[in-house]
Amino acid sequence: MLQYDVIITGGGMVGASLACALSGKGLRIALVEAVELQTRAAPGYDDRAIALAFGTRRIFEGLQLWDALAPEAAPIHHIHVSDRGRFGMVHMDRAEEGLPALGYVVPARVIGDVLSAAVSRIDELDSFCPATVTRVSKTDAAISVDIDHNGEAISLSAALLVAADGADSPLREQFGIEHIERDYRQTAIVTNITPQLAHNNTAYERFTDSGPMALLPMTGQRCGVVWTVDSSRVEGIMALDDAGFLAALQQRFGYRLGRLDRVGRRQAWPLRLVQARESVRERLALIGNAIHTLHPVAGQGFNLGARDVAVLAEVLVDALQAGEDPGSLAVLNRYGDWRKRDHRNVAVFTDGLARLFTLPLPALGMARSVGMTAFDLLPPAKRLLTRLTMGRSGRTPRLVRGLPL
Numbered sequence: 001m002l003q004y005d006v007i008i009t010g011g012g013m014v015g016a017s018l019a020c021a022l023s024g025k026g027l028r029i030a031l032v033e034a035v036e037l038q039t040r041a042a043p044g045y046d047d048r049a050i051a052l053a054f055g056t057r058r059i060f061e062g063l064q065l066w067d068a069l070a071p072e073a074a075p076i077h078h079i080h081v082s083d084r085g086r087f088g089m090v091h092m093d094r095a096e097e098g099l100p101a102l103g104y105v106v107p108a109r110v111i112g113d114v115l116s117a118a119v120s121r122i123d124e125l126d127s128f129c130p131a132t133v134t135r136v137s138k139t140d141a142a143i144s145v146d147i148d149h150n151g152e153a154i155s156l157s158a159a160l161l162v163a164a165d166g167a168d169s170p171l172r173e174q175f176g177i178e179h180i181e182r183d184y185r186q187t188a189i190v191t192n193i194t195p196q197l198a199h200n201n202t203a204y205e206r207f208t209d210s211g212p213m214a215l216l217p218m219t220g221q222r223c224g225v226v227w228t229v230d231s232s233r234v235e236g237i238m239a240l241d242d243a244g245f246l247a248a249l250q251q252r253f254g255y256r257l258g259r260l261d262r263v264g265r266r267q268a269w270p271l272r273l274v275q276a277r278e279s280v281r282e283r284l285a286l287i288g289n290a291i292h293t294l295h296p297v298a299g300q301g302f303n304l305g306a307r308d309v310a311v312l313a314e315v316l317v318d319a320l321q322a323g324e325d326p327g328s329l330a331v332l333n334r335y336g337d338w339r340k341r342d343h344r345n346v347a348v349f350t351d352g353l354a355r356l357f358t359l360p361l362p363a364l365g366m367a368r369s370v371g372m373t374a375f376d377l378l379p380p381a382k383r384l385l386t387r388l389t390m391g392r393s394g395r396t397p398r399l400v401r402g403l404p405l
Contacts, residue, residue, distance in 0.1 A: 002154065004030045005028045006027055006030070006316075007030045008162045008164055009162070009171060010033065011031050013108075013115060014305040015164030016031070016116065018162060018309045019119050020063045021310070021313035023125065026124075026320070027124065028124050028125075029124060031127045032145070034132050034165075036130040047107035047108070050105070050107070050108045051299035054104075055396070055400040056303045056306045057101075058399060059307075059309065061402065062398075063118070072107055073104040074218050076104060077101060078091065078102075078201065079204075080204050082204075082205075082207070103299075131150070133170065138282070138283050142157050142327075159327035160284075162286075167289040171290070177276055180274070180275045181272060182351075184272060184354060186228050187229060189266055190225065190226055190268075190269060191266040191267070193260050193264070194221060194261050196261055199257060208252040208253075210228075212228045213228065214227075214296070223257070227249065228296070228297070231270060249263075271296070272293065280335060281329070282329045282332075287305060288305035304346050307342060310400055313405055315335045345393070345394075
């Protein structure tokens with residue numbers, strides 16, 4: 001039996017971020033990841049874009065990783081929200097918040113490479129990859145995990161098990177934690193394009209008759225595209241050649257960026273809402289998509305998971321300094337209670353947007369336009385929304401405030 005303080009299952013961006021946050025704190029960490037790590041991919045046009053809130057930049061700064069991400073991070077200076085065919089618009093600007101950027105767009109490949117390199121430098125961490133959890137058992141003092149690591153059976157034990165194992169979290173299911181799930185019957189088509197005109201570091205969120213569409217500024221004057229469509233239409237859209245796809249995209253986005261000249265490889269992701277009813281049990285904490293899987297409108301998914309990391313790391317570090325058991329329910333409830341408000345607010349916001357702007361009722365469309373225009377004229381309301389999406393509303397952890405753990 002190999003002994004650790006914390007076992008993290010799931011070595012994706014959220015799980016790896018937690019490992020980095022807990023490094024150097026006197027903890028022995030085991031990281032269990034089911035998918036074999038890929039060798040570093042070469043930079044390419046088709047890099048998938050991830051939107052990082054300003055609060056997430058703060059977290060990466062606290063983890064000493066932002067300097068490695070910054071060269072590939074395109075800042076978002078402005079956000080432009082509109083409803084196709086209607087007059088309502090909302091504009092947000094970095095100057096309104098007094099910040100260098102409202103957020104950043106970074107290739108997922110770059111984030112993965114930086115986190116992977118950082119994890120490999122943690123002396124007090126053992127990585128088991130590829131490995132799958134075969135059995136979990138718990139006592140009052142510890143939790144034990146049996147894994148299959150390249151055909152070898154290995155037993156691990158720790159005070160705390162953290163599930164960062166995704167929307168279909170096997171650990172969540174093993175512990176019998178109930179969850180709410182809603183199929184949006186929508187699919188996100190993800191790709192990159194090059195427009196004729198410079199994006200000028202503006203992120204566009206356009207609500208269309210086929211679903212929300214986001215164009216995110218990237219380096220090299222590319223834009224990352226997330227186009228949400230009814231799932232019944234995906235096959236036909238994906239079958240279009242590049243010219244046909246660009247024409248369909250152009251029709252719905254318009255010409256704010258001039259002609260859309262180039263498109264990369266397309267991927268399609270079915271969309272659903274997943275919300276776990278509990279985030280902790282004795283010796284178990286859930287983070288990231290294991291608790292919440294959101295509609296991509298407003299780009300909140302990874303950012304919400306990053307804030308899970310910041311809060312859980314802070315709670316655990318404070319508990320260790322106070323001589324408390326990090327896996328006790330008393331300690332873990334501090335994490336769960338702290339995260340409830342942010343989880344609820346962001347889920348309600350993204351779910352509400354996804355449903356409000358896909359209802360076809362004409363009267364509702366007019367009401368949306370009036371509401372967006374009124375919202376744009378109310379700076380306090382815009383400020384509240386901006387702070388929510390940037391991870392700066394409510395009680396914020398030290399990492400989000402730019403402070404060390």
